[in-house]
Amino acid sequence: MRSYKRLTLLCGHYGSGKTNIAVNMAMDLRKQKERVAVADLDIVNPYFRTKDSDADFAHAGIRLICSSFANSNLDLPAMPQDLYAITDDRDLSVILDIGGDDRGALALGRIAPAVLAENDYEMLMVVNGRRPLTPDAPSTLEVLREIEAACGIPFTGIVNNTNLGIETTEETVLSSIPYAEETAALAGLPLVMTTVEESLYEPLAGKIENLFPLKLQNRF
Amino acid sequence: MADKVLMKGNEAIAEAAIIAGCRHYFGYPITPQTEVAAYMAKKMPKIGGTFLQAESEIAAINMVYGVASAGCRVMTSSSSPGISLKGEGLSYLAGSDLPALVVNVQRGGPGLGGIQPSQSDYFQATRGGGHGDYHMIVLAPASVQEMAELTVKGFELADKYRMTSMILADGTMGQMMEPVALDLAVAPAPAKPWATTGTGMKRAHNIVNSLSLDPEELERLNLARYERYAEVEANETMYEEYRMEDAEICVAAFGIAARVSKNAINEARKEGIKVGLIRPITLWPFPKAPFKKAAGQVKQFLSVELSMGQMIEDVRLATECRVPVTLVNRVGGMIPSPDQVLEAIRKASKNGGND
Numbered sequence: 001m002r003s004y005k006r007l008t009l010l011c012g013h014y015g016s017g018k019t020n021i022a023v024n025m026a027m028d029l030r031k032q033k034e035r036v037a038v039a040d041l042d043i044v045n046p047y048f049r050t051k052d053s054d055a056d057f058a059h060a061g062i063r064l065i066c067s068s069f070a071n072s073n074l075d076l077p078a079m080p081q082d083l084y085a086i087t088d089d090r091d092l093s094v095i096l097d098i099g100g101d102d103r104g105a106l107a108l109g110r111i112a113p114a115v116l117a118e119n120d121y122e123m124l125m126v127v128n129g130r131r132p133l134t135p136d137a138p139s140t141l142e143v144l145r146e147i148e149a150a151c152g153i154p155f156t157g158i159v160n161n162t163n164l165g166i167e168t169t170e171e172t173v174l175s176s177i178p179y180a181e182e183t184a185a186l187a188g189l190p191l192v193m194t195t196v197e198e199s200l201y202e203p204l205a206g207k208i209e210n211l212f213p214l215k216l217q218n219r220f
Numbered sequence: 221m222a223d224k225v226l227m228k229g230n231e232a233i234a235e236a237a238i239i240a241g242c243r244h245y246f247g248y249p250i251t252p253q254t255e256v257a258a259y260m261a262k263k264m265p266k267i268g269g270t271f272l273q274a275e276s277e278i279a280a281i282n283m284v285y286g287v288a289s290a291g292c293r294v295m296t297s298s299s300s301p302g303i304s305l306k307g308e309g310l311s312y313l314a315g316s317d318l319p320a321l322v323v324n325v326q327r328g329g330p331g332l333g334g335i336q337p338s339q340s341d342y343f344q345a346t347r348g349g350g351h352g353d354y355h356m357i358v359l360a361p362a363s364v365q366e367m368a369e370l371t372v373k374g375f376e377l378a379d380k381y382r383m384t385s386m387i388l389a390d391g392t393m394g395q396m397m398e399p400v401a402l403d404l405a406v407a408p409a410p411a412k413p414w415a416t417t418g419t420g421m422k423r424a425h426n427i428v429n430s431l432s433l434d435p436e437e438l439e440r441l442n443l444a445r446y447e448r449y450a451e452v453e454a455n456e457t458m459y460e461e462y463r464m465e466d467a468e469i470c471v472a473a474f475g476i477a478a479r480v481s482k483n484a485i486n487e488a489r490k491e492g493i494k495v496g497l498i499r500p501i502t503l504w505p506f507p508k509a510p511f512k513k514a515a516g517q518v519k520q521f522l523s524v525e526l527s528m529g530q531m532i533e534d535v536r537l538a539t540e541c542r543v544p545v546t547l548v549n550r551v552g553g554m555i556p557s558p559d560q561v562l563e564a565i566r567k568a569s570k571n572g573g574n575d
Binding site: 014072073074075128130131133163165167 | 328
């Protein structure tokens with residue numbers, strides 16, 4: 001069973017898979033904790049948001065902290081009105097889904113001092129080596145450093161979510177491990193997990209350390 | 221084959237443009253196409269290209285006019301309200317016979333509308349958008365791979381016919397992520413003896429202009445332009461036929477609506493309903509021939525659109541109204557569901573020809 005800090009922050013290049021991981025981590029965390037929330041702090045992405053899973057969250061008893069404008073026709077990069085519940089309600093365990101790149105990470109600036117002061121957090125960099133702007137460790141590290149500079153919170157680990165969408169195979173994931181390890185080594189951080197779509201979990205279990213299965217949100 | 225990468229549709233357009241030799245991008249951010257500009261902003265400085273966020277969409281399209289006059293591959297991108305702002309520039313590009321690529325990742329309208337996907341700029345794209353007699357080549361991708369391939373094709377056709385090519389996508393196509401192979405074949409750009417590249421003291425000045433002082437001359441230019449348009453209609457029409465061999469019902473749909481329709485068609489086929497799809501890939505020129513042929517075969521057409529019924533007019537024109545055409549639609553940022561299309565197919569199967 002994965003152990004969680006009170007706050008788990010998911011950052012990364014946009015399109016790296018943060019939202020799907022946030023949804024699944026919240027479901028996993030809910031098995032361990034009574035009071036769990038997902039915070040959608042994405043101020044960049046107009047479509048495909050954590051809010052798409054709001055019915056699942058309600059069913060699982062997970063609180064969704066989210067701008068009331070998400071998934072509406074209003075293109076407002078607004079923060080949720082209950083933002084401070086994340087840092088002030090210390091009995092609440094929160095998975096934070098942050099917008100992509102340094103621009104998305106800017107949203108963290110406001111709560112960063114409280115996150116650092118409490119010091120009960122994991123700051124995870126989600127990486128996908130099959131994204132065109134992060135094909136290797138040096139380019140991924142560049143994005144990582146830009147995000148840290150924008151939000152003021154240092155990363156604590158790497159999450160390898162290398163995939164090719166519906167064309168992902170065992171080989172796609174297996175061949176991404178050297179990339180993920182090199183990125184982690186360059187950043188001086190641990191590779192904390194590799195995430196895979198749930199049908200690939202069984203075939204890859206035992207071949208990859210710290211494998212984490214993902215049930216994907218519905219798409220087209 | 222090169223390794224595939226996972227891309228958003230908007231990113232695929234930007235990367236394909238770079239592969240096609242475009243080194244000049246001018247734009248202004250608007251959801252849901254902003255990733256095109258964001259990608260260009262990251263990439264262009266690294267490869268010696270120009271990324272410039274203009275002060276407005278109007279400025280951006282006129283910068284496109286400038287670079288196109290100098291004979292270089294150039295593009296701009298926007299979403300529905302921004303394309304309206306570019307309307308004057310589109311007309312000037314056509315009046316000056318300049319090749320350019322313009323991308324419209326459509327959102328709901330009219331007016332400021334919303335940020336969710338739409339196909340309601342079909343009239344604007346296929347009937348011009350600006351003033352005067354002119355056409356643009358309008359390409360409608362239905363996958364992220366096609367976003368890339370049709371971008372290259374758009375540049376090639378623009379150069380070949382000295383026209384604007386428009387990629388008419390929608391918000392979903394721009395935002396969705398799919399694997400893409402980027403080993404795209406690119407034909408070398410043709411010579412552009414008309415471009416304003418400097419006389420070298422060896423030839424007369426080239427002048428790029430859409431103003432004609434003499435009405436007879438302006439008439440001649442219009443007639444010559446329409447001869448070129450006739451060539452495009454004859455040679456460059458693209459479409460996909462899906463399960464049409466024995467079809468008694470024909471669905472017409474492009475872009476995201478075609479993807480939804482294919483799912484519905486596959487379900488309907490399981491129920492024994494003979495239904496197929498014609499997916500226009502070029503919206504102008506519209507693939508009239510396959511629709512005309514299908515009109516002699518099927519008893520009913522369904523036009524599936526994210527609009528109040530715009531392409532349906534071209535379907536009716538192409539089929540000369542010989543068979544009923546029914547609209548199946550959602551608007552305002554909503555997308556028809558496969559179930560909605562399936563229900564329309566079932567109904568057509570029962571009442572076909574008597575709608």
